Amino acid sequence: MFDFLDLESELTDEERLIRDTAREFVDDRVRPTIGDHFENGTFPTDLIPEMGEMGFYAPNLDGYGSPNVSETAYGLLMRELEACDSGLRSMASVQGALVMYPIHTYGSDAQKEEWLPKLGNGEAVGCFGLTEPEHGSNPSAMETRAEADGDGYVLNGSKTWITNSPIADVAIVWARDNSAEDDPVRGFLVETDRDGVTTNEIDDKLSLRASITGEIGLNDVHVPEENVLPGVSGMKGPLSCLTQARFGIAWGAVGAARDCFETARAYAKDRDQFGGPIGRFQLQQRKLAEMGTQITLAQLLVTRLTELKTRDEMRPQHVSMAKRNNVRMARNQSRIAREMLGGNGITTDYSPMRHMANLETVYTYEGTHDIHTLVLGEEFTGIPVYSSR
Ligand SMILES: Cc1cc2nc3c(=O)[nH]c(=O)nc-3n(C[C@H](O)[C@H](O)[C@H](O)COP(=O)(O)OP(=O)(O)OC[C@H]3O[C@@H](n4cnc5c(N)ncnc54)[C@H](O)[C@@H]3O)c2cc1C
Numbered sequence: 001m002f003d004f005l006d007l008e009s010e011l012t013d014e015e016r017l018i019r020d021t022a023r024e025f026v027d028d029r030v031r032p033t034i035g036d037h038f039e040n041g042t043f044p045t046d047l048i049p050e051m052g053e054m055g056f057y058a059p060n061l062d063g064y065g066s067p068n069v070s071e072t073a074y075g076l077l078m079r080e081l082e083a084c085d086s087g088l089r090s091m092a093s094v095q096g097a098l099v100m101y102p103i104h105t106y107g108s109d110a111q112k113e114e115w116l117p118k119l120g121n122g123e124a125v126g127c128f129g130l131t132e133p134e135h136g137s138n139p140s141a142m143e144t145r146a147e148a149d150g151d152g153y154v155l156n157g158s159k160t161w162i163t164n165s166p167i168a169d170v171a172i173v174w175a176r177d178n179s180a181e182d183d184p185v186r187g188f189l190v191e192t193d194r195d196g197v198t199t200n201e202i203d204d205k206l207s208l209r210a211s212i213t214g215e216i217g218l219n220d221v222h223v224p225e226e227n228v229l230p231g232v233s234g235m236k237g238p239l240s241c242l243t244q245a246r247f248g249i250a251w252g253a254v255g256a257a258r259d260c261f262e263t264a265r266a267y268a269k270d271r272d273q274f275g276g277p278i279g280r281f282q283l284q285q286r287k288l289a290e291m292g293t294q295i296t297l298a299q300l301l302v303t304r305l306t307e308l309k310t311r312d313e314m315r316p317q318h319v320s321m322a323k324r325n326n327v328r329m330a331r332n333q334s335r336i337a338r339e340m341l342g343g344n345g346i347t348t349d350y351s352p353m354r355h356m357a358n359l360e361t362v363y364t365y366e367g368t369h370d371i372h373t374l375v376l377g378e379e380f381t382g383i384p385v386y387s388s389r
Pocket of ligand 1: 094128129130131134135136137138160161162163164207208213361364365366367368369370371374386
């Protein structure tokens with residue numbers, strides 16, 4: 001696999017093993033059918049427990065059955081999953097970074113004991129409900145409300161664009177607690193079989209088709225007090241989860257781009273026009289030169305980001321730069337790879353156009369490219385350009 005600067009010579013044996021296990025899993029179990037899933041708008045749900053058994057959900061957490069692997073190993077895993085399809089990586093990101101991480105970090109002992117083992121092994125599926133129909137880039141303006149009621153809370157509101165909500169057993173719903181001063185945002189564990197919960201699927205997507213996306217409707221949903229995440233209050237809760245997930249996305253985008261590069265390189269050597277392979281033309285070589293360079297730079301960025309994360313020195317602004325750069329890079333390079341495949345490039349027989357379509361979502365979710373630009377603008381000038389509550 002493309003690793004121009006031999007960065008992988010630095011990996012430990014465990015990291016290599018995790019990388020290779022993920023690669024083999026993807027090649028054997030997912031690649032053969034991923035084009036069909038994309039066309040049909042389905043996710044290979046039968047693989048969810050198998051992915052759990054293989055330790056694909058939050059293996060970087062400690063305890064409750066998680067093996068506490070290195071951040072590099074986690075990044076490699078995200079990269080190899082997204083080399084197959086962004087939908088596959090999204091499944092692992094949501095389950096691990098957006099559901100298991102907040103329970104692990106902010107949950108009570110009872111919540112951890114109840115949910116972490118079964119989310120980790122894929123017996124249960126979780127989802128993360130932050131975005132609302134009227135509030136995407138500015139989630140702090142959310143309208144979903146929790147009112148204290150006897151021994152718990154009553155939730156009302158609606159969330160949209162929620163990965164896995166139609167197949168989830170539990171949703172982490174972020175809502176304003178009207179009964180507390182300044183109505184802070186709190187995280188609520190909402191089992192999806194509670195009365196008043198609906199999880200309709202959004203089925204007209206042209207991107208991330210091999211991923212299940214839906215809404216969460218909350219109509220007078222009662223949850224007991226013990227379903228509130230006790231360890232966090234305010235936007236720090238959801239935003240800290242997004243930092244974890246964006247770290248994985250920055251790695252994952254390198255995988256999608258690498259897969260496009262490998263596909264285009266193989267095609268360029270194989271496809272004959274004008275009496276020889278198109279890869280002999282300098283115009284095509286230039287495209288590969290640029291693609292290989294951009295992928296290598298993006299890999300260097302996440303390698304350094306991971307060093308900072310391992311030392312507990314990674315800041316959300318560092319992650320913004322990596323997510324912003326690497327997803328843009330992958331989005332641009334997937335298009336070039338598609339172009340190199342000519343007419344064949346627009347089919348599901350080859351991965352670049354599928355990646356290209358998926359990357360439209362990745363460019364938009366977990367903070368749009370624009371929003372990460374604003375984060376960096378504020379970081380570099382000290383002047384915020386938007387205010388949030
Ligand atoms: C397939 C898919 C899966 C998703 N999964 C989840 C999930 O699991 N959980 C969840 O909570 N959410 C999820 N999302 C939602 C995602 O995070 C939001 O779509 C994203 O935050 C953007 O919000 P929006 O779509 O409302 O766009 P908007 O916020 O309405 O933005 C529209 C445009 O305006 C730009 N814009 C907004 N504000 C500014 C500004 N201040 N300055 C300049 N430009 C600005 C944006 O960059 C964008 O280009 C998912 C989305 C998709 C498409």
